[in-house]
Amino acid sequence: MVISIDFDGTVVEHRYPKIGEELPKATETLRKLIADGHKLVLWTVREGKLLDEAVQWCRERGVEFSAINETLRADTNEHTHNTRKIDADIYVDDCNIGGRLDWDIVYHIIHDNLTYYDIIREAKREAQRQAVSKPKKKKGWF
Numbered sequence: 001m002v003i004s005i006d007f008d009g010t011v012v013e014h015r016y017p018k019i020g021e022e023l024p025k026a027t028e029t030l031r032k033l034i035a036d037g038h039k040l041v042l043w044t045v046r047e048g049k050l051l052d053e054a055v056q057w058c059r060e061r062g063v064e065f066s067a068i069n070e071t072l073r074a075d076t077n078e079h080t081h082n083t084r085k086i087d088a089d090i091y092v093d094d095c096n097i098g099g100r101l102d103w104d105i106v107y108h109i110i111h112d113n114l115t116y117y118d119i120i121r122e123a124k125r126e127a128q129r130q131a132v133s134k135p136k137k138k139k140g141w142f
Contacts, residue, residue, distance in 0.1 A: 009094035025103040027061040039066040
């Protein structure tokens with residue numbers, strides 16, 4: 001699977017043009033996805049020196065991207081010009097509907113082939129299980 005990954009606000013805290021602190025489990029999850037055989041594409045607004053710094057930051061943490069700001073499947077592109085759109089199966093970005101998901105959830109969705117709906121349904125079931133397992137207070141007069 002080809003997975004497009006945003007950098008600022010997704011892998012690190014949003015501090016552009018500086019590189020913010022790593023978000024919990026971000027590079028750990030990216031390394032797991034690579035080990036699982038996925039192709040990661042870094043898709044970021046960064047360019048030039050700022051892009052080089054971000055790529056180096058990732059390399060230092062063991063994350064090598066298959067492509068940077070370009071599509072891997074150029075042969076499937078019907079267009080003869082640069083569309084600037086990255087061709088990917090999944091996009092991981094802090095601007096997703098619902099905002100940035102925790103990296104544990106991102107991995108769970110990708111690894112277990114789940115949808116947002118599946119994750120919400122799981123969360124509702126877990127909340128119901130927890131509600132049932134709590135002892136109910138007796139109603140009294142005082």
